[in-house]
Amino acid sequence: MLGVALGVAALVTVISVMNGYEVELRSRIxxxxxxxxxxxxxGRLDGWQARRERLMExxxxxAGAPFIELQGMLSANGRTSGAMIRGIEPALEATVxxxxxxxxxxxxxxxxxxxxxxxxxxxxxNTLGVLPGEKVTLMLPKLGISPIGAVPRMKRFTxxxxxxxxxxxxxxxxxxxxxxxxxxxxxxxxQVQGLRLSVVEPLRAPAxxxxxxxxxxxxxxTDWTRQHRNFFRAVRTEKTMMFLILTLIVAVAxxxxxxxxxxxxxxxxxxxxxxxxxxxxxxxxxxxxxLQGATIGVIGTLIGTGAGIALATxxxxxxxxxxxxxxxxxxxxxVYYIADLPSELRxxxxxxxxGVSLSLCLLATLYPAWRGARLDPAQALRHE
Numbered sequence: 001m002l003g004v005a006l007g008v009a010a011l012v013t014v015i016s017v018m019n020g021y022e023v024e025l026r027s028r029i030x031x032x033x034x035x036x037x038x039x040x041x042x043g044r045l046d047g048w049q050a051r052r053e054r055l056m057e058x059x060x061x062x063a064g065a066p067f068i069e070l071q072g073m074l075s076a077n078g079r080t081s082g083a084m085i086r087g088i089e090p091a092l093e094a095t096v097x098x099x100x101x102x103x104x105x106x107x108x109x110x111x112x113x114x115x116x117x118x119x120x121x122x123x124x125x126n127t128l129g130v131l132p133g134e135k136v137t138l139m140l141p142k143l144g145i146s147p148i149g150a151v152p153r154m155k156r157f158t159x160x161x162x163x164x165x166x167x168x169x170x171x172x173x174x175x176x177x178x179x180x181x182x183x184x185x186x187x188x189x190x191q192v193q194g195l196r197l198s199v200v201e202p203l204r205a206p207a208x209x210x211x212x213x214x215x216x217x218x219x220x221x222t223d224w225t226r227q228h229r230n231f232f233r234a235v236r237t238e239k240t241m242m243f244l245i246l247t248l249i250v251a252v253a254x255x256x257x258x259x260x261x262x263x264x265x266x267x268x269x270x271x272x273x274x275x276x277x278x279x280x281x282x283x284x285x286x287x288x289x290x291l292q293g294a295t296i297g298v299i300g301t302l303i304g305t306g307a308g309i310a311l312a313t314x315x316x317x318x319x320x321x322x323x324x325x326x327x328x329x330x331x332x333x334x335v336y337y338i339a340d341l342p343s344e345l346r347x348x349x350x351x352x353x354x355g356v357s358l359s360l361c362l363l364a365t366l367y368p369a370w371r372g373a374r375l376d377p378a379q380a381l382r383h384e
Contacts (some may be wrong), residue, residue: 003253004300004357005307011353012248012308017315018239019349020342025235026165029228031098035205036223038212039194048192055197058215060208063095063198068182074175076128076136083124083175085138087182096198099176102163110160110180118157122164122174130159140185155185204335250357253300254364257293261368265289272375282373297361301354317341324380
C-alpha cells in the first residue's frame with residue numbers, strides 16, 4: 001500500500017513540476033520574444049507604420065511594434081561582453097512584450113527621453129560592472145572609414161536602467177536602445193528590420209503566421225514556436241519519459257501485490273479448499289482475492305494522490321525549507337533557466353495517474369486470484 005502511495009505521490013508531484021516548468025518557461029520566453037515576427041526578405045522593411053496598420057487588421061493580431069536587432073560588443077571598466085542590441089519603440093514595445101514589468105527602477109518610456117541611452121539585462125550589467133548613469137561602449141562588426149583607416153563602428157551609450165526577465169539567457173545578452181538610435185547605427189534611416197506582433201492566443205501563432213504569409217507573400221514571417229520548437233519538444237519528451245520512469249515505481253508496488261497475494265493463497269490453501277467443499281464457486285474465490293488486491297491498490301492510490309496534490313501545491317514552501325535545512329540553493333540561477341520550482345496541477349494528469357495506478361494494481365491481482373480459484377480441494381486437504 002505504501003509502495004503504491006509513494007509511486008503515485010512521486011508521479012503527481014513530478015508531472016506537476018514539469019507542467020509548471022513548461023508554463024513558466026513559455027511565459028518568460030514570450031515576455032521577451034514576439035509571438036509572430038514579420039520582416040523584409042532583404043532584412044529591411046519600408047513604411048513600417050502603414051504595414052503595421054494593415055497587419056493589425058489580420059484576425060487574431062492585437063498589437064505590433066517595430067524592431068532593429070544588431071549584434072555587437074559592449075565594453076566598460078576593461079570588461080567586454082557580446083550582446084544583442086535591440087532597437088525598440090518604447091510606447092509600442094509595451095504592447096508586445098513584458099519589458100515594462102521587467103524594468104528595475106524607471107519606466108521603459110525613459111529610453112526615448114535619453115539620447116543614446118541603453119537598458120541592459122541585469123546579468124549583462126553585472127558582467128560589465130556598470131550601474132545606471134555610467135557609460136558603456138558599443139562596438140559593431142561593421143567597418144567605418146576614419147583618418148587612420150577602417151575601424152569598427154563604435155558609439156558611447158549611457159546606462160539608464162537594467163531589466164530582469166528571470167532567464168539568464170536573456171538577462172545576460174540583451175541590451176535595449178531607442179529605435180531611432182539603432183536606425184542611425186545600422187544606417188537604416190526611416191527603415192526597420194521588421195515588426196513584432198502579438199496575437200490573442202500565443203498557441204495559435206502558427207495559424208496566424210500562415211495567414212499573414214498567404215496574404216503578404218513579400219514578407220518573411222515566422223513565429224515563436226518555430227524559433228523554440230526543439231526546446232519545447234525536448235521538454236515534452238522529458239515529461240513523457242519521467243512519467244514512464246516513475247510509473248515503474250507503481251509497477252514495482254503492483255509486483256509486490258502479486259507476491260503478497262501468491263503467498264496468501266499458498267498460506268490459505270486449506271481455507272480455500274474448505275470453502276470450495278462448502279459450495280463456494282471458483283468465481284467467488286477469484287472475486288475475493290481480486291477485491292483484496294484492488295483494496296490495497298485503491299487505498300494506496302488515494303493516499304498517494306492526496307500526498308502528491310499536497311506536495312505539488314506547497315512546493316513554494318517545501319523547497320525554501322529544504323534549502324534552509326541544507327544550507328545551499330537547490331536550483332542556483334547560474335545553472336538553471338528558472339531558479340525556483342514552479343508547479344501546475346492539472347486534473348487531467350491526476351486522473352491519468354490514478355487510472356494507470358488502479359489498472360496496474362488490478363492487473364496484479366489477476367494471477368494470484370486465478371491461482372486461488374483453480375485450487376483443487378482434494379489436493380489441498382490431502383495432508384490436513
